[in-house]
Amino acid sequence: MGKKTNFLIMKLILCFFMLFVLSGCLGEREINDLEIVIGMGVDKDESPDNILLTAQVVKEGIAGKSSGGGGGGEDRPFWNVSSKGMTIFEAVRQMTHKTGNRLFISHNQVVIFGNDLAKEGLQKYIDFFLRAHEMRPTAFILVAEDKASAVMDAKPETEKLPAINIGKLVKTYGFTSHFYKVNMKDFASCLMSPTTAPMAPLVSVIENGEDKEIYVSGMAVFKKGKMVGKLNEDEVRGLLWVLGEVKSGVIIVPTPNEQGKAVLEIVKVKSKVTPEIKDGKIMMNIKIKEDSSLSEQTTTENLATIEAFEKIQEATAEVIKQEIMKAFDKSRELNADIFGFGEMLHKKYHKEWKNLEDNWDVIYPTIELNIDVESKIIKTDLLKKPAAPNEGKK
C-alpha cells in the first residue's frame, strides 16, 4: 500500500513538472509582437511588373506605438504599411523590413484591388489570398475606383479603422441592395466557372474639403479575371432581383393621379429562374414575387385603397422589370454573364451545354428574358391615410 501511494505521488509530481517542460509552443507569437492586419490593398506600382501592397496594421495602444515610422498622423490608430514586390507574397515578406515581424493576416477583413490592377486581371493575384493559411475565405473583396491605398487612407468618422469600416459598409448592403458582398470563396467560385462573370463592389473616395469619405458606388464586372466594366446602382439591383439577393431597398413610383410619388420599401423578395431551350432559342423565365410596404407618399391623395394599390403594384412591377432589363442590356453590352445564366443552363441542360459552352460569348447576347413580376403592398406602416384635409366631407 505504502509503496503504491509513493509511486502514485511520484507520478503526480512527475506530471506536474512536465507541465513546465511541455508548455513551450514552437512558433508561439505573443500578442504584442503581432502585426495584426485588418485590410490589404493591392495597387500597380510605377515600375512595371511590380505591385504595391498596402497593409493596414492595427496599433494596439495608439500612444505606445510611435516607433512605427512614417505611417501618417500620430493619432491614427492604424498604420498603413506598404511594400513592393513582383508578387503578393514577395511583397508580404518584404514588409518585414518595415514592420520587423511577419504580418498576421488572420483578422483580415477586406482585400481591395486598385483599378489598374483589376483591369490587368486579378487571376494571378488572387491565388495568395486563397492559399495562405492565415487568410480567411470569408474576407471581402473590393475594387477601388482609383487607388486602393487611397481608400485605405480615408479615416472614417464613427469607426476607428478604415478597413473595419469598409467591411461594415459591405455587410450592410441590404438596405439599398445597390451592391452586394463578395467574399474570396464566391469570387474564386465565379473565376472557376467557364461562363459566369465574377463581380466585386466598387469603392471610391469622395473628397469633401479636408474630409475624405468612402462610398460604394456599384459593382465591377470581370471577365476571365479582367475588369471589363461596371454596373451602376440600379443595374446592380436589376441583377439582384434575378439572383433573389435583394434584401431591401426603396422603389419610387408615380401615384395614380400623377401628382406625387409613392415610396415603397421592399420587404421580401423571392425569385425563380428557369432556363428553357425552345427550337434552339434560349429563354430565361424569371419569376419574381415582391412584397413591399408603403413607406412614404408625397401627395394628399389617399393611397391606402384597393384601387390605388393595384395601380401602384403595377407600376412597381414595371420598375422592377426595367431594372432587370437595364442590368441585362448592360451585361449584353459587356458580353459578361453576370447572372450566371450559363451555369443555370449547364445544370438543367447538361447535354446541350457541351455545344453551347464554346460559343457562349456569341450566344449570350441572343438570350431572351421572360420576366414575370408579382408585386404586393402588404402594409402601410403607421398611417392609413395621409395627414391632409379629408376629401369626403365636401
Add this chain to the structure above:
Amino acid sequence: MSIEKGKISSQQLFFLIAGFVEASALLIDFTVGITEQQTWMVILAGLIITTPFVLSYVALAKSFPGMNLVQINDMVYGRFLGKVISLYYIFFFSMTLSFNIRDVGELYITFLMQDTPFIFFLIVFTATCAYAVTKGIEVLARISHLILVTGFFAITSTFILLIDQMDFSNFLPFFELPLIRIFQGIHIVSSIPFGETVVFLMIMGCMNKTEHAVKNTFFGLLIGALSLLFVAVRNTAVLGRTQTIWTSTSFQSIRLINIGTVLTRMDFVIGIAQTILIFFKCSIFLYVLVVAVSQLFGLKSYVPLVLPLAAIEVIIAATVFQSPVDHATITQNAGIIYSVPLVFVFPPLALLIAKIRGLPKVERGKGT
C-alpha cells in the same frame, strides 16, 4: 489459439466499425478532386458494392470462431501460401497505418501549427496509439462509442451551422462526368474508407458471441458511411465548384462558418474531432499490425512488439512521401490497386475454399 485474450461484445464491434469508417471523413478528399459534385453518389455506390464483401468477412470470422486472419490464412491456404498472404496483409496494414499517421501530421502542419517540426506530431501521436494498443483491444472497444459520438457531433454541428450557406443546386447536373472518373471514385471510396474494414478480420475473433455480428457489422458500416455522406454533402453544398481546389475541403467549408460574426473560426472543432477519430483508426491499425506480426512469428504476447513496430511506422510515415501531392497521387492511383486482392479477393476466396474443404469442422477437431 489466438494471441489476444480479451473479449469484445458484438455491440462493441458495431461502434468499432462505425468509428473506424467515420475516421476516414477527411480521406474522401481523395475522391472529391475526381468526382466533384457526384461524390455523394460515389459514396453510396461504394457502400453498396462493399457491403457484401464486408459481410463475407463476418461470415469468415464466424466460421472460424476465435481465430484471427493470420490463423485463418494458415488454415485455408496452407502453411506456406498462408504465410505469404499474411505477409501481404501485414505490408498493407503497415503502409496504410503509416499513411494515416502521416495524415495527422499533414493536418497539423498545414492547418494548425505550421512551425512545429513534422516528426514531432508523428512521434507524439504514434506514442499515444502505442499506449492504447498495449492496453489491448478491450480498452479500445470500450471507448469506441465515445469516439463515434464525438465524430458525429462534430459532423452534425458543422452541418447545421453551415445550412444557411448551402446551395443545393451545386449538386446539379447529376450525371455529367465521364464514367471512368466515376469508376475511379467508386474504387477509391470502396477501398479506402470501406475496404479497410478488412482489418476487423483480426479483431472479430475476439467476439464473445457471434449471434448478432452480421447485423452489427452492417449497421456499423452504414453509420460510418452516413457520416461520410454527411461530410460530402456538406462540402459540395457549401463550396460548390471550388471544392476541387482546396487542400482539405472539410477544413475549408468549416472556415466559412460565420454566424453573427461570433461563431467563426471553428477549425478547431474539426481539428479536435479528426485527431480523436484518426487516433482511433490508427490505434486499431497498429493493434492489428502488431497482433498479425506476433501471430505470424508465433509469439506468446504481442506487447513487446508494440514499441518497435510503432517506431518503424513513424519512420515510414516521415519518409514515405515528400509532400501531400505525391501522397494524394499515389493513394489515388497505386494505393487502391495493391489493396484490391486483400480487400475483395482473399477473404471471399477463403470463405469459398473453407466451404468446399469443409475446413472449420475438421480443423477444430485437431485444435491447437
